[in-house]
Amino acid sequence: xxxxxxxxxxxxxxxxxxxxxxxxxxxxxxxxxxxxxxxxxxxxxxxxxxxxxxxxxxxxxxxxxxxxxxxxxxxxxxxxxxxxxxxxxxxxxxxxxxxxxxxxxxxxxxxxxxxxxxxxxxxxxxxxxxxxxxxxxxxxxxxxxxxxxxxxxxxxxxxxxxxxxxxxxxxxxxxxxxxxxxxxxxxxxxxxxxxxxxxxxxxxxxxxxxxxxxxxxxxxxxxxxxxxxxxxxxxxxxxxxxxxxxxxxxxxxxxxxxxxxxxxxxxxxxxxxxxxxxxxxxxxxxxxxxxxxxxxxxxxxxxxxxxxxxxxxxxxxxxxxxxxxxxxxxxxxxxxxxxxxxxxxxxxxxxxxxxxxxxxxxxxxxxxxxxxxxxxxxxxxxxxxxxxxxxxxxxxxxxxxxxxxxxxxxxxxxxxxxxxxxxxxxxxxxxxxxxxxxxxxxxxxxxxxxxxxxxxxxxxxxxxxxxxxxxxxxxxxxxxxxxxxxxxxxxxxxxxxxxxxxxxxxxxxxxxxxx
RNA sequence: GGGCCUGUAGCUCAAUUGGUUAGAGCAGAGCGCUCAUAACGCUUUGGUUGCGGGUUCAAGUCCUGCCGGGCCUACCA
Numbered sequence: 001x002x003x004x005x006x007x008x009x010x011x012x013x014x015x016x017x018x019x020x021x022x023x024x025x026x027x028x029x030x031x032x033x034x035x036x037x038x039x040x041x042x043x044x045x046x047x048x049x050x051x052x053x054x055x056x057x058x059x060x061x062x063x064x065x066x067x068x069x070x071x072x073x074x075x076x077x078x079x080x081x082x083x084x085x086x087x088x089x090x091x092x093x094x095x096x097x098x099x100x101x102x103x104x105x106x107x108x109x110x111x112x113x114x115x116x117x118x119x120x121x122x123x124x125x126x127x128x129x130x131x132x133x134x135x136x137x138x139x140x141x142x143x144x145x146x147x148x149x150x151x152x153x154x155x156x157x158x159x160x161x162x163x164x165x166x167x168x169x170x171x172x173x174x175x176x177x178x179x180x181x182x183x184x185x186x187x188x189x190x191x192x193x194x195x196x197x198x199x200x201x202x203x204x205x206x207x208x209x210x211x212x213x214x215x216x217x218x219x220x221x222x223x224x225x226x227x228x229x230x231x232x233x234x235x236x237x238x239x240x241x242x243x244x245x246x247x248x249x250x251x252x253x254x255x256x257x258x259x260x261x262x263x264x265x266x267x268x269x270x271x272x273x274x275x276x277x278x279x280x281x282x283x284x285x286x287x288x289x290x291x292x293x294x295x296x297x298x299x300x301x302x303x304x305x306x307x308x309x310x311x312x313x314x315x316x317x318x319x320x321x322x323x324x325x326x327x328x329x330x331x332x333x334x335x336x337x338x339x340x341x342x343x344x345x346x347x348x349x350x351x352x353x354x355x356x357x358x359x360x361x362x363x364x365x366x367x368x369x370x371x372x373x374x375x376x377x378x379x380x381x382x383x384x385x386x387x388x389x390x391x392x393x394x395x396x397x398x399x400x401x402x403x404x405x406x407x408x409x410x411x412x413x414x415x416x417x418x419x420x421x422x423x424x425x426x427x428x429x430x431x432x433x434x435x436x437x438x439x440x441x442x443x444x445x446x447x448x449x450x451x452x453x454x455x456x457x458x459x460x461x462x463x464x465x466x467x468x469x470x471x472x473x474x475x476x477x478x479x480x481x482x483x484x485x486x487x488x489x490x491x492x493x494x495x496x497x498x499x500x501x502x503x504x505x506x507x508x509x510x511x512x513x514x515x
Numbered sequence: 516g517g518g519c520c521u522g523u524a525g526c527u528c529a530a531u532u533g534g535u536u537a538g539a540g541c542a543g544a545g546c547g548c549u550c551a552u553a554a555c556g557c558u559u560u561g562g563u564u565g566c567g568g569g570u571u572c573a574a575g576u577c578c579u580g581c582c583g584g585g586c587c588u589a590c591c592a
Contacts, residue, residue: 012591013590013591021592025592050590055591189520193518193587196519197518200518232590260592261591261592263586263587263591263592264591266588266589290592291586292592293592294585328527329528330527334521335585335586336527341526342527345541345542349541350541352552354555357552357554359551360554362550363551364550364551365550365551369550409527413539420556423554423555423556424557426551427555427556427557430548430549432549432550435550503552506552
């Protein structure tokens, strides 16, 4: 289908509760999904949890539970997070689901049929503590001259039977992909990184393990489970009922956008396209590696004790406020910093004082002075038309163009400029003075403003769905006129009605610890 | 250790890819307004672009060294 749009987040590893980074990615993906729906596209949005692997198995053992029970418990937190943040996914996929095992095995067999999987031995210096193999060159010498991992943990020479994927075979095709499709991997800095990585040569990839069994079984090799990334990446296909290629799959594959963190760019832009090439499937159109959120400029970690529960932020400041802050403050693709003070400051300045107050001052004026409704009879002046086209341009052209490039902060910047223009216009036109001198002119001014507020509210729907809808409700804008296509109409032309306007954004108090 | 990215006003970011006097918002200061969530508007203070060299008619932008931050280096967004 030409206007379908398939977007995914990375699936989260649920060996702990969701942190701010999970929330950030889910929100960004939801903003894109809502944005594309407003553009009239047939959107499918998938997120989920990546539940296999040694760490989950170990964590479960520590807690004396079955891995599946732990996965059930932890994935529930991720589902609750999405629901709590107004993240409207079409499918929440758990890799422990049977259909996912089927899909992973089907992909495996497709790669095998193409001659890209072979059984060999994996040997190397293995650190049990780090659960990782190290290259000889990475090892450091301990005090007694013994070999240690770069983290200083003991290593031993380990031999394990393993299936391998012929990654080396795809070096040329991958480099061609990056060269011919500059939009395949964004932002650009990440593409440079991957070109350098792939140009340096690719080793075949060990894609199965025998040391644990919490995973997808390798077909015909039941003592092996798939390397977790083979199984994890396949989730994007599972959600479309692969290996059935008739229904959802034919409609939505290839994916339009895999939204991921910058730390897993390699898996999505080297391994994943190579797997797909091997299986003879089309490649996703774009992978975008977003940046990380820093807590007051510092990375969050358990050892620093500065881990933030995103739901706590949402409860404290509001879901829309959190969503707006993350999209507005952080340049998408780069790292960003957040703090309670920054959230409060941004929300008060832009949402409460500028946009929310604009809507409220206009609507409550109409409710009080125009009996809640009216039609403007006089012709718009040049000033009215200028404001209207400025605001409409920001909402219908500038913001959507920026969002299309995932440049959310730029799009919202343009939107904010339009809000400022409206506030300047009210002060200049002073409808409260016109009320006594020229009521007809007053009505025209108010109608112009209502048209602008309609545009502004529709444009930000993807970011702050609840508050923007409340404003559109108060303006009595019908549900079917709340998308970008509807912005070509001029609501100031007809009857204006306002019902029960209420402030859309409360002013927030600065957190006490900041004082 | 290696690779890559990053450092611009107190804060968050721009700067058309080397081209006038480095621009916005927030925060601060002054004035105006009263419809509105003590909200809004106008004016304004504030920068040796991390530090040192170099290339160039011209450097925030390119090269180099140093300092700080980050990501990857075969299972944490």
